[in-house]
Amino acid sequence: MPSTPAISFQHVGKTYRSVRGAVKALDDVSFDIEPGEFFGLLGPNGAGKTTLISILAGLARASNGQVRVLGHDVVTDYAAARRSLGIVPQELVFDPFFSVREALRLQGGYFGVHNNDDWIDELLAHLGLADKADANMRQLSGGMKRRVLVAQALVHRPPVIVLDEPTAGVDVELRQTLWQFVARLNKEGHTVLLTTHYLEEAEALCGRLAMLKQGRVVALDRTSALLAGTASTMLRFKMDAPLPPSLAAQSRVTGRIVQITAHDAHEVETILGVLRNAGCQPEDLEIGRADLEDVFLEIMQGATA
Protein backbone atom coordinates (compact mmCIF):
# COMPACT_ATOMS: atom_id res chain seq x y z
CA MET A 1 0.00 0.00 0.00
CA PRO A 2 1.49 3.40 -0.95
CA SER A 3 2.32 5.68 1.98
CA THR A 4 0.58 9.02 2.48
CA PRO A 5 2.68 11.74 0.81
CA ALA A 6 4.37 14.16 3.19
CA ILE A 7 3.20 16.98 0.92
CA SER A 8 0.70 16.70 -1.90
CA PHE A 9 -0.11 19.45 -4.40
CA GLN A 10 -3.05 18.58 -6.64
CA HIS A 11 -4.06 20.89 -9.50
CA VAL A 12 -3.11 23.96 -7.48
CA GLY A 13 -3.86 27.30 -9.10
CA LYS A 14 -3.61 30.82 -7.77
CA THR A 15 -4.79 33.99 -9.42
CA TYR A 16 -4.24 37.36 -7.78
CA ARG A 17 -6.98 39.82 -8.72
CA SER A 18 -6.65 43.59 -8.42
CA VAL A 19 -8.05 46.67 -10.11
CA ARG A 20 -5.25 46.37 -12.66
CA GLY A 21 -6.42 42.92 -13.66
CA ALA A 22 -5.74 39.29 -12.81
CA VAL A 23 -2.29 37.75 -12.48
CA LYS A 24 -1.97 33.99 -12.64
CA ALA A 25 0.78 33.04 -10.17
CA LEU A 26 0.23 29.26 -10.27
CA ASP A 27 -1.38 27.14 -12.94
CA ASP A 28 -2.38 23.52 -12.34
CA VAL A 29 0.61 22.55 -10.19
CA SER A 30 0.56 18.88 -9.20
CA PHE A 31 3.22 16.76 -7.51
CA ASP A 32 3.77 14.76 -4.34
CA ILE A 33 6.70 14.71 -1.95
CA GLU A 34 7.19 11.41 -0.17
CA PRO A 35 8.01 11.08 3.54
CA GLY A 36 11.75 11.35 4.18
CA GLU A 37 12.55 13.03 0.86
CA PHE A 38 14.87 16.03 0.49
CA PHE A 39 13.01 17.82 -2.27
CA GLY A 40 14.09 20.96 -4.14
CA LEU A 41 11.78 23.53 -5.67
CA LEU A 42 13.57 25.67 -8.21
CA GLY A 43 12.61 28.46 -10.52
CA PRO A 44 13.51 32.02 -11.47
CA ASN A 45 12.14 35.01 -9.55
CA GLY A 46 8.39 35.26 -9.99
CA ALA A 47 8.02 31.60 -10.96
CA GLY A 48 5.55 30.98 -8.11
CA LYS A 49 7.76 29.14 -5.59
CA THR A 50 6.93 31.39 -2.66
CA THR A 51 3.25 31.49 -3.61
CA LEU A 52 3.16 27.68 -3.57
CA ILE A 53 4.86 27.60 -0.16
CA SER A 54 2.55 30.33 1.13
CA ILE A 55 -0.45 28.19 0.19
CA LEU A 56 1.14 25.20 1.91
CA ALA A 57 1.75 27.27 5.07
CA GLY A 58 -1.71 28.86 5.11
CA LEU A 59 -0.37 32.33 4.36
CA ALA A 60 -2.28 32.35 1.08
CA ARG A 61 -5.28 30.48 -0.26
CA ALA A 62 -5.31 28.55 -3.50
CA SER A 63 -7.82 29.69 -6.12
CA ASN A 64 -8.31 26.03 -6.96
CA GLY A 65 -6.84 22.62 -6.24
CA GLN A 66 -5.87 20.89 -3.02
CA VAL A 67 -2.81 20.87 -0.81
CA ARG A 68 -2.27 18.26 1.90
CA VAL A 69 0.39 17.74 4.54
CA LEU A 70 0.64 14.10 5.68
CA GLY A 71 -2.94 13.68 4.45
CA HIS A 72 -4.29 16.79 6.22
CA ASP A 73 -5.93 19.37 3.97
CA VAL A 74 -4.33 22.78 4.60
CA VAL A 75 -7.74 24.50 4.54
CA THR A 76 -10.28 22.11 6.06
CA ASP A 77 -7.86 20.45 8.50
CA TYR A 78 -5.45 23.36 8.87
CA ALA A 79 -4.55 22.79 12.53
CA ALA A 80 -3.23 19.24 11.95
CA ALA A 81 -1.54 20.33 8.69
CA ARG A 82 0.25 23.26 10.36
CA ARG A 83 1.33 21.15 13.36
CA SER A 84 3.11 18.88 10.88
CA LEU A 85 4.91 21.77 9.19
CA GLY A 86 7.89 23.89 10.16
CA ILE A 87 8.27 26.90 7.89
CA VAL A 88 11.42 28.98 7.55
CA PRO A 89 10.20 32.14 5.81
CA GLN A 90 12.20 33.88 3.13
CA GLU A 91 12.04 37.35 4.73
CA LEU A 92 14.34 38.06 7.65
CA VAL A 93 11.61 38.85 10.18
CA PHE A 94 11.76 38.99 13.97
CA ASP A 95 9.79 40.31 16.93
CA PRO A 96 11.84 43.10 18.54
CA PHE A 97 10.11 42.79 21.92
CA PHE A 98 11.58 39.43 22.85
CA SER A 99 14.82 37.59 23.53
CA VAL A 100 15.80 34.52 21.49
CA ARG A 101 14.61 32.11 24.21
CA GLU A 102 11.34 34.00 24.69
CA ALA A 103 10.69 33.96 20.94
CA LEU A 104 11.27 30.19 20.83
CA ARG A 105 9.12 29.48 23.90
CA LEU A 106 6.29 31.59 22.47
CA GLN A 107 6.50 29.92 19.07
CA GLY A 108 6.34 26.49 20.69
CA GLY A 109 3.43 27.71 22.80
CA TYR A 110 1.39 28.63 19.70
CA PHE A 111 1.66 24.97 18.69
CA GLY A 112 0.60 23.82 22.17
CA VAL A 113 4.15 22.78 23.13
CA HIS A 114 5.32 23.87 26.59
CA ASN A 115 8.20 23.05 28.92
CA ASN A 116 10.49 22.12 26.05
CA ASP A 117 13.59 23.99 27.14
CA ASP A 118 15.73 20.89 26.62
CA TRP A 119 14.85 20.84 22.93
CA ILE A 120 15.26 24.64 22.71
CA ASP A 121 18.75 24.31 24.22
CA GLU A 122 19.58 21.56 21.71
CA LEU A 123 18.39 23.71 18.82
CA LEU A 124 20.37 26.70 20.07
CA ALA A 125 23.52 24.57 20.44
CA HIS A 126 23.20 23.01 16.96
CA LEU A 127 22.62 26.38 15.33
CA GLY A 128 25.47 28.12 17.19
CA LEU A 129 23.11 30.32 19.21
CA ALA A 130 23.75 28.99 22.72
CA ASP A 131 25.44 32.19 23.88
CA LYS A 132 22.67 34.34 22.37
CA ALA A 133 19.74 32.73 24.18
CA ASP A 134 19.05 35.76 26.36
CA ALA A 135 19.97 38.40 23.79
CA ASN A 136 17.20 40.57 22.40
CA MET A 137 16.39 39.80 18.76
CA ARG A 138 17.34 43.37 17.80
CA GLN A 139 20.92 42.80 18.96
CA LEU A 140 21.55 39.89 16.58
CA SER A 141 23.29 40.07 13.22
CA GLY A 142 21.41 39.11 10.05
CA GLY A 143 22.95 35.64 10.03
CA MET A 144 22.02 35.07 13.68
CA LYS A 145 18.44 36.18 13.02
CA ARG A 146 18.31 33.68 10.15
CA ARG A 147 19.39 30.90 12.53
CA VAL A 148 16.65 31.90 14.98
CA LEU A 149 14.11 31.63 12.14
CA VAL A 150 15.27 28.06 11.57
CA ALA A 151 15.01 27.30 15.29
CA GLN A 152 11.51 28.79 15.42
CA ALA A 153 10.42 26.55 12.56
CA LEU A 154 11.73 23.46 14.37
CA VAL A 155 10.68 24.27 17.93
CA HIS A 156 7.52 22.13 17.77
CA ARG A 157 9.43 19.19 16.19
CA PRO A 158 7.54 19.11 12.88
CA PRO A 159 7.97 16.03 10.64
CA VAL A 160 7.96 18.22 7.50
CA ILE A 161 10.34 21.16 7.16
CA VAL A 162 9.98 23.86 4.52
CA LEU A 163 12.90 26.20 3.86
CA ASP A 164 12.14 29.12 1.57
CA GLU A 165 15.50 30.37 0.33
CA PRO A 166 17.07 30.06 3.78
CA THR A 167 20.63 30.83 2.66
CA ALA A 168 19.88 33.98 0.66
CA GLY A 169 22.50 36.53 1.68
CA VAL A 170 24.13 34.48 4.45
CA ASP A 171 27.83 33.74 4.82
CA VAL A 172 29.52 30.47 3.91
CA GLU A 173 29.97 29.35 7.52
CA LEU A 174 26.27 29.67 8.34
CA ARG A 175 25.36 27.95 5.09
CA GLN A 176 27.54 24.98 6.03
CA THR A 177 26.18 24.85 9.61
CA LEU A 178 22.63 25.06 8.37
CA TRP A 179 22.98 22.38 5.72
CA GLN A 180 24.73 19.97 8.06
CA PHE A 181 21.90 20.42 10.54
CA VAL A 182 19.12 20.10 7.96
CA ALA A 183 20.82 17.07 6.36
CA ARG A 184 20.97 15.45 9.80
CA LEU A 185 17.25 16.12 10.36
CA ASN A 186 16.55 14.59 6.94
CA LYS A 187 18.58 11.50 7.84
CA GLU A 188 16.53 11.21 11.03
CA GLY A 189 13.38 10.97 8.92
CA HIS A 190 12.22 14.57 8.46
CA THR A 191 10.91 15.49 5.04
CA VAL A 192 12.55 18.64 3.67
CA LEU A 193 11.22 20.95 0.99
CA LEU A 194 13.78 23.51 -0.09
CA THR A 195 13.62 26.45 -2.43
CA THR A 196 16.93 28.05 -3.26
CA HIS A 197 18.71 30.16 -5.81
CA TYR A 198 21.97 28.34 -5.10
CA LEU A 199 21.71 25.49 -7.56
CA GLU A 200 24.85 23.77 -6.29
CA GLU A 201 23.03 23.44 -2.95
CA ALA A 202 20.05 21.82 -4.61
CA GLU A 203 22.32 19.50 -6.59
CA ALA A 204 24.21 18.47 -3.45
CA LEU A 205 21.23 18.06 -1.13
CA CYS A 206 18.04 17.29 -3.03
CA GLY A 207 17.20 13.79 -4.20
CA ARG A 208 14.36 15.08 -6.36
CA LEU A 209 13.54 18.40 -7.94
CA ALA A 210 10.65 20.33 -9.41
CA MET A 211 11.27 23.36 -11.57
CA LEU A 212 8.65 26.06 -11.90
CA LYS A 213 8.36 28.62 -14.63
CA GLN A 214 5.59 31.20 -14.78
CA GLY A 215 3.51 29.22 -12.33
CA ARG A 216 3.78 25.84 -14.08
CA VAL A 217 5.87 22.76 -13.38
CA VAL A 218 8.30 22.45 -16.29
CA ALA A 219 10.47 19.66 -14.86
CA LEU A 220 9.93 17.06 -12.16
CA ASP A 221 12.38 14.23 -11.67
CA ARG A 222 15.21 12.79 -9.63
CA THR A 223 18.17 15.18 -9.58
CA SER A 224 20.41 12.51 -11.10
CA ALA A 225 17.91 11.87 -13.90
CA LEU A 226 17.63 15.57 -14.69
CA LEU A 227 21.42 15.83 -14.86
CA ALA A 228 21.71 12.75 -17.05
CA GLY A 229 18.75 13.38 -19.31
CA THR A 230 19.39 16.92 -20.41
CA ALA A 231 22.47 18.55 -21.90
CA SER A 232 25.23 16.15 -21.02
CA THR A 233 28.24 18.18 -22.12
CA MET A 234 29.32 21.73 -21.56
CA LEU A 235 31.99 23.59 -23.49
CA ARG A 236 33.70 26.20 -21.31
CA PHE A 237 36.38 28.73 -22.30
CA LYS A 238 37.59 32.25 -21.64
CA MET A 239 37.55 34.90 -24.32
CA ASP A 240 37.96 38.67 -24.52
CA ALA A 241 36.46 39.29 -27.98
CA PRO A 242 32.70 39.27 -28.58
CA LEU A 243 31.17 35.96 -29.61
CA PRO A 244 30.07 35.40 -33.19
CA PRO A 245 26.33 36.23 -33.44
CA SER A 246 25.42 32.62 -34.29
CA LEU A 247 26.81 31.43 -30.93
CA ALA A 248 25.80 34.39 -28.76
CA ALA A 249 22.18 33.33 -28.52
CA GLN A 250 22.94 29.87 -27.16
CA SER A 251 25.78 30.87 -24.82
CA ARG A 252 25.95 31.82 -21.18
CA VAL A 253 28.53 34.55 -20.63
CA THR A 254 29.82 35.57 -17.20
CA GLY A 255 32.51 38.21 -17.65
CA ARG A 256 35.21 36.49 -19.76
CA ILE A 257 33.83 33.01 -19.14
CA VAL A 258 31.69 31.52 -21.90
CA GLN A 259 29.66 28.31 -21.53
CA ILE A 260 27.90 26.64 -24.41
CA THR A 261 25.80 23.48 -24.32
CA ALA A 262 27.00 20.74 -26.65
CA HIS A 263 25.10 17.48 -26.92
CA ASP A 264 27.81 15.45 -28.68
CA ALA A 265 31.31 15.59 -30.16
CA HIS A 266 30.01 16.73 -33.55
CA GLU A 267 28.38 19.74 -31.95
CA VAL A 268 31.64 20.58 -30.11
CA GLU A 269 33.47 20.50 -33.46
CA THR A 270 30.87 22.75 -35.06
CA ILE A 271 31.15 25.34 -32.25
CA LEU A 272 34.96 25.32 -32.47
CA GLY A 273 34.72 25.70 -36.25
CA VAL A 274 32.50 28.78 -35.90
CA LEU A 275 34.96 30.31 -33.40
CA ARG A 276 37.92 29.56 -35.69
CA ASN A 277 36.21 31.03 -38.76
CA ALA A 278 35.40 34.18 -36.81
CA GLY A 279 39.05 34.55 -35.81
CA CYS A 280 38.32 34.06 -32.10
CA GLN A 281 40.99 32.65 -29.81
CA PRO A 282 39.41 30.86 -26.84
CA GLU A 283 41.65 30.25 -23.78
CA ASP A 284 41.50 27.52 -21.09
CA LEU A 285 39.11 25.46 -23.19
CA GLU A 286 37.54 22.52 -21.39
CA ILE A 287 34.70 20.11 -21.96
CA GLY A 288 32.82 19.08 -18.82
CA ARG A 289 29.68 17.46 -17.53
CA ALA A 290 26.67 19.75 -17.27
CA ASP A 291 25.76 20.78 -13.73
CA LEU A 292 22.35 21.64 -12.38
CA GLU A 293 22.76 25.27 -13.34
CA ASP A 294 23.18 24.25 -16.99
CA VAL A 295 20.17 21.95 -16.78
CA PHE A 296 18.15 24.68 -15.10
CA LEU A 297 19.01 27.25 -17.75
CA GLU A 298 18.34 24.86 -20.57
CA ILE A 299 14.96 23.92 -19.16
CA MET A 300 14.04 27.53 -18.46
CA GLN A 301 15.05 28.61 -21.95
CA GLY A 302 13.29 25.70 -23.58
CA ALA A 303 10.10 25.54 -21.55
CA THR A 304 7.07 27.28 -22.86
CA ALA A 305 4.86 28.00 -19.89
Add this chain to the structure above:
Amino acid sequence: MNGALAGTKALLYKEVLRFWKVSFQTVAAPVLTAILYLLIFGHVLEDHVKVYGSVGYTSFLIPGLVMMSVLQNAFANSSSSLIQSKITGNLVFVLVAPLSHWAWFVAYVGASVVRGVAVGLGVLLVTVWFAPFQLVQPLWVVVFAVMGAAMMGALGLVAGLWAEKFDQIAAFQNFIIMPMTFLSGVFYSVDSLPPFWKVVSHLNPFFYMIDGFRRGFFGVSDVSPWTGLAVVAASLALVCALCLHLLKIGYKIRH
Protein backbone atom coordinates in the same frame (compact mmCIF):
# COMPACT_ATOMS: atom_id res chain seq x y z
CA MET B 1 -3.83 20.97 28.26
CA ASN B 2 -5.75 20.89 25.00
CA GLY B 3 -3.48 22.06 22.15
CA ALA B 4 -5.86 24.76 20.87
CA LEU B 5 -6.37 26.15 24.37
CA ALA B 6 -2.63 26.09 25.06
CA GLY B 7 -2.01 27.97 21.79
CA THR B 8 -4.58 30.62 22.70
CA LYS B 9 -2.99 31.00 26.14
CA ALA B 10 0.47 31.39 24.58
CA LEU B 11 -0.73 34.12 22.20
CA LEU B 12 -2.54 35.91 25.03
CA TYR B 13 0.62 35.72 27.15
CA LYS B 14 2.70 37.08 24.27
CA GLU B 15 0.32 40.01 23.76
CA VAL B 16 0.36 40.89 27.46
CA LEU B 17 4.15 40.49 27.66
CA ARG B 18 4.52 42.73 24.59
CA PHE B 19 2.86 45.76 26.22
CA TRP B 20 4.29 44.99 29.64
CA LYS B 21 7.85 45.15 28.29
CA VAL B 22 7.21 48.76 27.30
CA SER B 23 4.95 49.59 30.25
CA PHE B 24 6.47 53.03 30.67
CA GLN B 25 4.95 53.92 27.32
CA THR B 26 1.83 51.75 27.43
CA VAL B 27 0.75 52.15 31.07
CA ALA B 28 2.62 54.97 32.83
CA ALA B 29 2.28 57.54 30.00
CA PRO B 30 -1.55 57.30 29.73
CA VAL B 31 -1.83 57.54 33.52
CA LEU B 32 0.18 60.78 33.43
CA THR B 33 -2.02 62.15 30.61
CA ALA B 34 -5.15 61.46 32.69
CA ILE B 35 -3.62 63.20 35.72
CA LEU B 36 -2.88 66.29 33.60
CA TYR B 37 -6.52 66.39 32.42
CA LEU B 38 -7.66 66.12 36.03
CA LEU B 39 -5.35 68.83 37.29
CA ILE B 40 -6.27 71.30 34.56
CA PHE B 41 -10.04 70.73 34.30
CA GLY B 42 -10.42 70.13 38.03
CA HIS B 43 -8.59 73.36 38.84
CA VAL B 44 -10.66 75.43 36.40
CA LEU B 45 -14.10 73.95 37.10
CA GLU B 46 -14.13 72.54 40.64
CA ASP B 47 -15.64 75.64 42.20
CA HIS B 48 -18.08 76.33 39.36
CA VAL B 49 -19.75 73.03 38.52
CA LYS B 50 -21.81 70.58 40.56
CA VAL B 51 -23.14 67.44 38.87
CA TYR B 52 -26.08 65.20 39.86
CA GLY B 53 -27.00 67.92 42.39
CA SER B 54 -24.20 67.44 44.91
CA VAL B 55 -21.22 65.70 43.29
CA GLY B 56 -18.14 67.93 42.98
CA TYR B 57 -16.63 68.34 39.50
CA THR B 58 -13.32 66.61 40.31
CA SER B 59 -15.14 63.62 41.83
CA PHE B 60 -17.36 63.49 38.73
CA LEU B 61 -14.41 63.76 36.35
CA ILE B 62 -12.34 60.93 37.85
CA PRO B 63 -14.51 57.95 36.70
CA GLY B 64 -14.85 59.56 33.26
CA LEU B 65 -11.07 59.85 32.91
CA VAL B 66 -10.60 56.30 34.17
CA MET B 67 -13.06 54.89 31.63
CA MET B 68 -11.66 57.03 28.80
CA SER B 69 -8.20 55.64 29.58
CA VAL B 70 -9.57 52.09 29.64
CA LEU B 71 -11.23 52.53 26.23
CA GLN B 72 -8.39 54.32 24.46
CA ASN B 73 -5.71 51.95 25.70
CA ALA B 74 -7.70 48.83 24.92
CA PHE B 75 -8.04 50.10 21.35
CA ALA B 76 -4.38 51.09 21.15
CA ASN B 77 -3.19 47.67 22.32
CA SER B 78 -4.72 45.41 19.70
CA SER B 79 -4.48 47.92 16.84
CA SER B 80 -0.82 48.82 17.40
CA SER B 81 0.27 45.24 18.02
CA LEU B 82 -1.36 43.98 14.83
CA ILE B 83 -0.22 46.80 12.56
CA GLN B 84 3.35 46.54 13.88
CA SER B 85 3.39 42.80 13.25
CA LYS B 86 1.91 43.27 9.78
CA ILE B 87 4.39 45.93 8.75
CA THR B 88 7.50 44.29 10.22
CA GLY B 89 6.37 40.92 8.85
CA ASN B 90 6.58 39.00 12.13
CA LEU B 91 2.84 38.25 11.97
CA VAL B 92 3.99 35.24 9.95
CA PHE B 93 4.91 33.47 13.23
CA VAL B 94 1.27 33.56 14.30
CA LEU B 95 -0.12 32.96 10.81
CA VAL B 96 1.72 29.63 10.39
CA ALA B 97 0.58 28.40 13.82
CA PRO B 98 -2.48 26.14 14.19
CA LEU B 99 -4.52 28.91 15.82
CA SER B 100 -8.20 29.35 14.96
CA HIS B 101 -9.82 32.74 14.41
CA TRP B 102 -11.35 32.33 17.88
CA ALA B 103 -7.87 31.92 19.38
CA TRP B 104 -6.71 35.15 17.72
CA PHE B 105 -9.83 36.93 18.92
CA VAL B 106 -9.58 35.76 22.54
CA ALA B 107 -5.84 36.50 22.75
CA TYR B 108 -5.83 39.97 21.17
CA VAL B 109 -9.06 41.14 22.83
CA GLY B 110 -8.07 39.56 26.16
CA ALA B 111 -4.72 41.38 26.17
CA SER B 112 -6.51 44.64 25.29
CA VAL B 113 -8.82 44.18 28.27
CA VAL B 114 -5.82 43.51 30.53
CA ARG B 115 -4.03 46.67 29.35
CA GLY B 116 -7.20 48.81 29.45
CA VAL B 117 -8.00 47.67 32.99
CA ALA B 118 -4.35 48.05 34.09
CA VAL B 119 -4.24 51.66 32.85
CA GLY B 120 -7.70 52.36 34.32
CA LEU B 121 -6.61 51.02 37.71
CA GLY B 122 -3.45 53.11 37.51
CA VAL B 123 -5.44 56.28 36.78
CA LEU B 124 -7.88 55.46 39.59
CA LEU B 125 -5.13 54.76 42.13
CA VAL B 126 -3.39 58.05 41.38
CA THR B 127 -6.46 60.32 41.01
CA VAL B 128 -8.51 58.93 43.90
CA TRP B 129 -6.54 61.16 46.30
CA PHE B 130 -7.70 64.33 44.55
CA ALA B 131 -11.37 64.15 45.63
CA PRO B 132 -13.73 62.34 48.04
CA PHE B 133 -14.09 58.72 46.84
CA GLN B 134 -17.20 56.57 46.77
CA LEU B 135 -18.01 53.26 45.11
CA VAL B 136 -21.75 52.67 45.49
CA GLN B 137 -22.40 49.88 42.95
CA PRO B 138 -19.00 48.28 42.10
CA LEU B 139 -20.50 45.59 39.88
CA TRP B 140 -21.47 48.20 37.27
CA VAL B 141 -17.88 49.46 37.32
CA VAL B 142 -16.54 46.00 36.52
CA VAL B 143 -19.22 45.17 33.94
CA PHE B 144 -18.88 48.39 31.94
CA ALA B 145 -15.06 48.48 32.19
CA VAL B 146 -14.67 44.92 30.92
CA MET B 147 -17.33 45.18 28.20
CA GLY B 148 -16.07 48.58 27.06
CA ALA B 149 -12.46 47.37 26.95
CA ALA B 150 -13.49 44.21 25.07
CA MET B 151 -15.39 46.24 22.49
CA MET B 152 -12.45 48.59 21.98
CA GLY B 153 -10.02 45.67 21.81
CA ALA B 154 -12.16 44.08 19.09
CA LEU B 155 -12.47 47.43 17.28
CA GLY B 156 -8.69 47.82 17.47
CA LEU B 157 -8.33 44.39 15.94
CA VAL B 158 -10.66 45.38 13.09
CA ALA B 159 -8.66 48.58 12.54
CA GLY B 160 -5.38 46.63 12.66
CA LEU B 161 -6.63 44.15 10.08
CA TRP B 162 -7.93 46.91 7.79
CA ALA B 163 -4.95 49.27 8.02
CA GLU B 164 -1.91 48.83 5.80
CA LYS B 165 0.22 51.56 7.37
CA PHE B 166 0.62 53.32 10.73
CA ASP B 167 -0.93 56.44 9.24
CA GLN B 168 -4.28 54.71 8.82
CA ILE B 169 -4.32 53.51 12.44
CA ALA B 170 -3.50 57.05 13.60
CA ALA B 171 -6.37 58.39 11.47
CA PHE B 172 -8.76 55.79 12.94
CA GLN B 173 -7.63 56.74 16.44
CA ASN B 174 -7.63 60.52 15.98
CA PHE B 175 -10.73 60.97 13.81
CA ILE B 176 -13.02 58.27 15.23
CA ILE B 177 -11.96 56.99 18.65
CA MET B 178 -10.79 60.29 20.19
CA PRO B 179 -13.86 62.39 19.19
CA MET B 180 -16.26 59.63 20.24
CA THR B 181 -14.64 59.27 23.67
CA PHE B 182 -14.27 63.02 24.23
CA LEU B 183 -17.90 63.66 23.23
CA SER B 184 -19.32 60.88 25.39
CA GLY B 185 -19.69 62.74 28.68
CA VAL B 186 -16.20 62.24 30.10
CA PHE B 187 -15.90 65.92 30.99
CA TYR B 188 -19.59 66.82 31.48
CA SER B 189 -22.99 65.36 32.21
CA VAL B 190 -24.82 64.83 28.91
CA ASP B 191 -27.99 65.87 30.77
CA SER B 192 -26.64 69.42 30.84
CA LEU B 193 -26.41 69.66 27.03
CA PRO B 194 -28.93 71.44 24.74
CA PRO B 195 -31.66 69.02 23.47
CA PHE B 196 -30.11 68.50 20.01
CA TRP B 197 -26.65 67.58 21.32
CA LYS B 198 -28.23 65.48 24.01
CA VAL B 199 -29.90 63.37 21.28
CA VAL B 200 -26.64 63.20 19.34
CA SER B 201 -24.79 62.04 22.47
CA HIS B 202 -27.36 59.29 23.00
CA LEU B 203 -26.44 57.87 19.57
CA ASN B 204 -22.86 57.41 20.71
CA PRO B 205 -22.33 53.98 22.34
CA PHE B 206 -19.30 55.36 24.21
CA PHE B 207 -21.69 57.60 26.18
CA TYR B 208 -23.44 54.52 27.63
CA MET B 209 -20.09 52.98 28.63
CA ILE B 210 -18.98 56.11 30.49
CA ASP B 211 -22.40 56.72 32.01
CA GLY B 212 -22.83 53.11 33.20
CA PHE B 213 -19.28 53.04 34.57
CA ARG B 214 -19.89 56.28 36.48
CA ARG B 215 -23.15 54.85 37.84
CA GLY B 216 -21.08 52.34 39.79
CA PHE B 217 -19.31 55.16 41.63
CA PHE B 218 -22.19 57.52 42.44
CA GLY B 219 -25.32 55.37 42.12
CA VAL B 220 -26.79 57.96 39.70
CA SER B 221 -26.46 58.27 35.94
CA ASP B 222 -27.91 60.13 32.94
CA VAL B 223 -29.72 56.99 31.69
CA SER B 224 -30.69 53.70 33.34
CA PRO B 225 -27.67 51.36 33.61
CA TRP B 226 -29.85 48.60 32.15
CA THR B 227 -30.42 50.69 29.03
CA GLY B 228 -26.69 51.31 28.95
CA LEU B 229 -25.97 47.62 29.38
CA ALA B 230 -28.31 46.74 26.47
CA VAL B 231 -26.69 49.32 24.14
CA VAL B 232 -23.13 48.34 25.11
CA ALA B 233 -23.91 44.60 24.81
CA ALA B 234 -25.46 45.12 21.36
CA SER B 235 -22.48 47.25 20.19
CA LEU B 236 -20.04 44.71 21.59
CA ALA B 237 -21.83 41.84 19.84
CA LEU B 238 -21.81 43.75 16.54
CA VAL B 239 -18.11 44.63 16.68
CA CYS B 240 -17.16 41.11 17.83
CA ALA B 241 -19.18 39.54 15.00
CA LEU B 242 -17.43 41.78 12.44
CA CYS B 243 -14.03 41.08 13.99
CA LEU B 244 -14.52 37.30 14.05
CA HIS B 245 -15.74 37.33 10.44
CA LEU B 246 -12.68 39.28 9.27
CA LEU B 247 -10.36 36.95 11.19
CA LYS B 248 -12.10 33.89 9.77
CA ILE B 249 -11.70 35.01 6.16
CA GLY B 250 -8.13 36.19 6.87
CA TYR B 251 -8.99 39.73 5.76
CA LYS B 252 -5.78 41.38 4.49
CA ILE B 253 -3.60 38.84 6.30
CA ARG B 254 -4.09 35.63 4.31
CA HIS B 255 -3.97 36.40 0.59
